Amino acid sequence: MTQLLKGMRVVEGSAFVAVPLAGMTLAQMGAEVIRFDRIGGGLDANRLPVAPSGQSLFWAGLNKGKKSIAVDMKSAEGRELVTRIVTAPGEDAGLFLTNLRVRGWMDYETLSQFRDDLIMVTLTGDRHGRPQVDYTVNPALGIPDITGPEGHADPVANALPAWDCIAGNMCVSALLAAERHRLRHGNGQDVEIALKDVAAAMLGNLGMIGDAVLNEEQRGKSGNALYGAYGQDFLCADGKRVMVIGLTERQWKGLVSATGTTDAMARLAARKGRDLMDEAVRWELRHEITDILRPFFATRRVDDFAVDFNKAGLTWSQFRTVKEAVAEDPDLSMDNPIFSMLDQPGLGRFPVPGTPMNFSAAPRTEPQPAPALGMHTEEILGDVVGMCDTEIARLFDKGVVQSPRFAAPLAAE
């Protein structure tokens, strides 16, 4: 068994979450992914969170298993070098992922002159080419308005850069679909995706645009309730908080049965003249349902019901802090085969995830650390660009490229 995308070479010119995530996802499926950065590191080289050393855990997390080259793109020679890397020959190469919107030497028109079957996937801010990030797209579309405790006046933003994570995965799909097309028809193409369009489309996909246009009443904040059916958080007697779900009929019946509230729910339904088997009715009567369920949880510790809930197949979980989750949840530990314990120079030792995708016909790629900036410069110039040692040495001497062998790593302060 070989890795799924073995032999594919992808070049990435990127920063932040989405495109680095796309490149890393491909690397974790076996592709060779070359990330180029300016000398000194890209815009995200020092992004928080950082390790006690000051080195970026964020950068390390999103660039695992890639090859790194650092190039002075202010020089003509550096720009030519990047062009040669992006458009280097190879049946399964000529694949370029970027969110650096560089007009001129790095746009599709120019690059495709050097390789006419180039596939270039560009993620922009909005469709007009204006800068937008997850933190601006999200409020513009209204998600913070429907997030947060019921009655809370102000918008509440996401802590997770969800749109970036979605867009990054979409870049992977776009690249694979375009490469499939090239394999059959021979031609490359320019693929453009705007982060704001990704969010706009998803808003529509979830029915929220139709809801806004067709319905008078607007969806408001509903705290931690599951929208549209039943699901709620409860504080237990041990101070722990749980989330319980009654989305499907089976989940709902299981929850009512496990909490011994069958009669109380029947009385509620009778009093209101409504059928709680209808998920929309559960949503409408969620506060009344919560009032019935609350005493069950308030008088029990999680340990008192966890085994029973699992035995009954209920859909539920316990709220944790990130630190608690990492310390307590086996799914975030070495118990989970997607994690490896890595000792990463300059960072430290902690469980590092590989891909969550399990392919039966390909071996699991063990998580690899992120490269030091410029670490693969000589290898890339030799193997990909086809330069001889003399040429490579000249580029180092001139400062067109830089690697840790020739200078102290600059990404770490």
Next chain:
Amino acid sequence: MTQLLKGMRVVEGSAFVAVPLAGMTLAQMGAEVIRFDRIGGGLDANRLPVAPSGQSLFWAGLNKGKKSIAVDMKSAEGRELVTRIVTAPGEDAGLFLTNLRVRGWMDYETLSQFRDDLIMVTLTGDRHGRPQVDYTVNPALGIPDITGPEGHADPVANALPAWDCIAGNMCVSALLAAERHRLRHGNGQDVEIALKDVAAAMLGNLGMIGDAVLNEEQRGKSGNALYGAYGQDFLCADGKRVMVIGLTERQWKGLVSATGTTDAMARLAARKGRDLMDEAVRWELRHEITDILRPFFATRRVDDFAVDFNKAGLTWSQFRTVKEAVAEDPDLSMDNPIFSMLDQPGLGRFPVPGTPMNFSAAPRTEPQPAPALGMHTEEILGDVVGMCDTEIARLFDKGVVQSPRFAAPLAAE
């Protein structure tokens, strides 16, 4: 130009967000996607939000452009029918997406007996096969603990089913990568992805696991601030709220310059003995920075600075409700080529998004409405399974399949 995935046939047995989104994404790239459901509709047939008619906008949003067949899977004949659809011949067929965890007749071992190069992508709750949904995965990993206003005691859940959206896009990548592998090596495979693993891996990718293990101090709630650098929301004189970003050096300099706060920021830096060009320092001093910027916004309406901000290339946006966004933002209207105005039977007329991916070598697929349940039954039984009219009529008579032509649509109450 033909659509990118034209000729590919994918069968989907699904409910809710992730897998329906995956199938729809493939349909929007040109694949033929057949969703099968039980008679009466799947678990998500009536999911909120709904149109004034009571019909689900959610279902319509996530199943656009698919073909629909409704089958009685409680009968042996119905199960055999689904098996034949999933494993039907065709070079670019034999692709199955599902989140229905059915042991026995619908698992990979059984289905692949009928087509040994079958590719099956299964999304489960957690890696143990236990039920988990976006609403339970998110609190288990700690995201709600870091979401919400600074000082707010309780966890705040996502309003966006972010993990589902991420996992759905990952199912697309997994399917395309496995199909690429089959094209080269001939073999199919079983691909398994757990929603909780998707979230666990992303937590690690973003550096949050390393942060939790290596650093004493734990990231807390920080309201609507951009984590790790500078970005903040401000209330303006007209009651509107904006988000402004100073993530990169360029964004930060632009923001300071456009708000005329250069001197005040220099005084802050001098007083603290810190360099605001360092993004981590901006994060540390975000409250002081916000105090300096607040008067600029408090004394101005959005219209007073919007043109200048755009001219200066600042990264910013205005907070809106979903209703306001749909009414006011051209990116959520017919002005944006990803949208089409569709008049959908039983739902109404509103802008419907196609894919946000723009492929230069493939035409944009105009958004298609979702099918009525069972609408393509005859076509699928004839063209895909290869049944004759007599056989098809017998299945309808027996109630093994059902379509709107033979019965009132059941998905709408």
